[in-house]
Amino acid sequence: MNARNSLSRRSLLTGGLAGGFLLAFHLPLRAAINEPVQPLDNTQGKFAPNAFIRIDETGRTVLIMPQVEMGQGTYTSISAVLAEELDADWSKVEVQHAPPNDKLYGNPTFGLQVTGNSNSIRAWWLPLRKAGATARAMLVQAAAAQWGVEPASCSASKGEVAHDASGRKLGYGELALAAQAQTPPKDVAIKDPKDFVLIGQPLKRLDTPDKVNGKALYGIDAILPGMKIAAIANCPVFGGKVGKVDDSAATKVAGVRKVVVLDDAVAVIGDHMWAAKKGLEALKIEWNEGSNAEISTKDIWDDLRKASQKDGAIARSDGDIAKALASGDKFEAAYELPFLAHASMEPINATVHVKPDSCEIWTGTQIMTRVQSEAAKAAGLPVDKVIVNNHLLGGGFGRKLEPDMVVAAVKIAKQVDYPVKVVWTREEDIQHDVYRPVYRDQITASLVDGKVSGWKYKVAGSAVLARWLPPAFQKGIDIDAVDAAVDAPYDFANFHVEYVRAEPLSVPTGFWRGVGPNNNVFAVECAMDELARKAGKDPIEFRKSMLTKNPRMLAVLDQVAEKSGWGQPLPPRVGRGVCVQPSFASFIATVVEAEIDDIGEITLRRVTSVVDTGIAVNPDTVKAQIEGGLIFGLTAALYGEITIDKGRVQQSNFHDYRMMRINETPKIEVIVVKSGEAPGGIGEAGVNAGPPALRNAIYAATGVALRRLPIDRKLLAAGKKA
Structure with missing residues (x-):
């Protein structure tokens, strides 16, 4: 029996932040197949003070990553946080995927081993710093004991412990065995930010070299001995089932091995992707489409608009909203956002090998433990018999x-x-997604003396969190659906937010980059521009008058006005639009400059974004994520919409679900504010900034107040209000 099979689940779970010494996880970043996990043996010379740090006798420092890397720079930033407090030699740092284990690697915010909501650094900031500091203290203790001096007389730097008075030094590798025997100290002091060496520096990404030279392996790259490839066709109608399958032609295709019929899908297994794909095309499938076969986009919007007229569950209510809305200059508007697909560059895939007593999976997932538990149910096996290689x-x-x-x-x-790699084609991926929900946000406000005196906001749309994490759905409120609505940054004395849960007919909905703030930042910031015009005020000055209690937001707004050239003259049909947002505990102000021609086509000229995300662990990553997020969000604003006809998604690939082209991408300037505050989230924030700032630029250039996305160019050409 190998070490992997002899390792008990109980022993795996007994490790922890404060001194679990049981395992040296060996889950190579560049291995398609995991090597056996070896129980930690002190004779190996490894120092493993907690679930996140492994140092061997050569000084090699391996950091186990609780979060996943999907291009957002998490591996590098988390490594920097650990290495900073550990005082590791950055040139010797390596990273490895963590295995599925909620107890050891569960995100502190959710209690699940999950990567999302732009909270990897926010959630792990203190736990990982304490883990690194504890390990450093143990190494210092080991050196001090060897020298017969007090630990306080020693210091650590770049993977070495030094005794300052005598000039003696020992590398972490030389101390690994002795440090392993030390008792982890309690309440170790973490560094003052002024003493940071790595945090705050523009570090080169640890994952970049292998992505450039082709060595990096994604889930779709997994290759196993004897592996076959499967292509899949899911029922084209949501909720439909397989009726009859004629596979006579498919089985004659060269390389086809087997046709597998599931409840709602059919797969063809072949020697390679071409055989599987051609075999799938040769199938004759009759689908039982079910009751959703006549549903259209119009039906879904009619249903949502009707639901949005209902009273919602109250998420927040300050002051006397009824009295405030009874006086002043009244404003009413509704903003609508469509279904969106994720369309990741790597299509959906998973490689699986099921044996009578085990199941092993190779994939790329944001939620390893849920994949493990759901795979166990599907395989009919205990969870501890399922191995997930991320x-x-x-x-x-x-x-x-x-x-x-x-x-x-x-x-x-x-x-x-035998092992099977199942690959969704781009068409299957887009047409069988778990979509960003449709939302309708209604705002009623009143103006008195040029300021908002009353603000009533109602969100209507899916409760994704109610499905995904039911305990978080309380009293009819989906806290994600109202995120950035209940905490709008402005000084509204009379402030009321409601939520109406309205699930779209048949269409599965889930989290999409930007999550709840996606729709709420758009609605709030578009309404603020319309209110500014109603009040006869400049959009930035209007906002500033109601940000007196929010100094961080006010500061980034002042800076973006300066950096973007706000107020400087522009040619006809060119406008600047602004957006401010307190998303994911970061404070961001963005200005988009856009030109709209006579037929409604849009040219993005320039985007300026000022970001206060607290302590920027890696400023280069912050800039890159804001840039990428802006492009992602602006793409959705310009082109993004999934439509339904006869229960089917009409879009199928990038020809009709467009991405922004390189030549369409504007000049983007991102300014990162230096701050001593705890880090905020950044991976999704730029997504939310782009659409409202673009819409407000269009409003400034044309006077057309668009209230739906994607942007309707016919309305712009006609010069009519939406």
């Missing part, structure tokens, strides 16, 4: 918070005795 993700954006692709792959792999 890889780099070629984009996630929330889609890989769902385990459905792995569950389907397990069901297919159960039918054969």
Whole structure:
């Protein structure tokens, strides 16, 4: 029996932040197949003070990553946080995926081993600093004991402990065995930010070299001996089932091995992707489409608009909203956002090998333990018999918070005795997504003396959190759906927010990059521009008059006005639009400059964004994430919409679900504010900033107050209000 099989679940779970010495996890970043996990033996010379740090006798420092890397720079930033407090030699730092284990690697915010909501650094900031500081203290204790001096007379730097008075030094590798025997100290002091060496520096990404030279492995790159490839066709109508399957032609295709019929999908297994794909095309499938076969986009919007007229559950209420709305200059508007697909560059995939007593999975997922538990159910095995090998993700954006692709792959792999890689084509990926919900946000406000005196806001749309994490759905409120609505940054004395849960007919909905603030920042910031015009005020000055209690937001707004050239003259049909947002505990102000021609086509000229995200662990990553997020969000504003006809998604690939082209991308300037505050989230914030700032630029240039996305160019050409 190998070490992996002899390791008990109980022993795995007994490790922890404060001194679990049981395992040296060996889960190579560049291995398609995991090597056996070896129990930690002191004779190996490894120092493993907690679940996150491994130092061997050569001084090699391996940091175990609780969060996944999907292009957002998490591996580098988390490594920097650990290495900072550990005082590691950055040139010797390596990273490895963590295995599925909620107890050891569960995100402190959610209690699940999950990557999302732009909170990797926010959630792990203190726990990982304490883990690094504890390990450093143990290494210092070991050196001090060897020298017969007080630990306080020693210091650590770049993977070495030094005794300042005598000039003696020992490397971490030389201390590994002795440090392993030290008792972890309690309440170790973490560094004052002024003493940071790595944090705050523009560090080169640890994952970049292998992505450039082609060595990086994503889930879709997994290759196993004897592996076959499967292509899958899911019922084109949501909720439909398989009726009859004629596979006579498919089985004659060269390289086709087997046709697998599931409840709602059919897969063809072949020697390679071409055989599987051609075999799938040769199938004759009759679908039982069910009751959703006549549903259209119009039906969904009619249903949502009707639901939005109901009273909602009260998420927040300050002051006397009824009295405030009874006086002043009244404003009413509704803002609507469509379904969106994730369309990650790496299509949905999973490789699975099911044996009578085990199941092993190779994939890229944002939620490893849920993949493990759901795969166990599908395989009919105990959870501890399911091994999940996580890889780099070629984009996630929330889609890989769902385990459905792995569950389907397990069901297919159960039918054969060899490993199977199941790959969704781009068409299957886009047409069987878990979509960003449609939302309708209604705002009623009143103006008195040029300021908002009353603000009533109602969100209507899916409660994704109620499905995904039911305990978080309380008293009819989905806290994600109202995020950035209940905590709008402005000084509204009379402030009321409601939520109406309205699930779209038949369409599965989930988290999409930007999550709740996605729709709420858009609605709030578009309304603020319309209110500014109603009050006869400049949009930035209007906002500033109601940000007196929010100095961080006020500061970034002042700076973006200066950096963007706000107020300087512009040519006809060119406008600047602004957006401010307190999303994910970061404070961001963004200005988009855009030109709209006579037929409604839009040219993005320039985007300026000022970001106060607290302590920026890696400023280069902050800039890159804001830039990428802006492009992602602006793409959605310009082109993004999933539509339904006869229960089917009409879009299928990038020809009709467009991405922004390189030549369409504007000049983007991101200014990162130096701050001593705790880090905020950054991976999704830029997504939310782009759409309202662009819409407000269009409003400034044309006077057309668009209230739906994607942008309707016909309305712009006609010069009519939406």
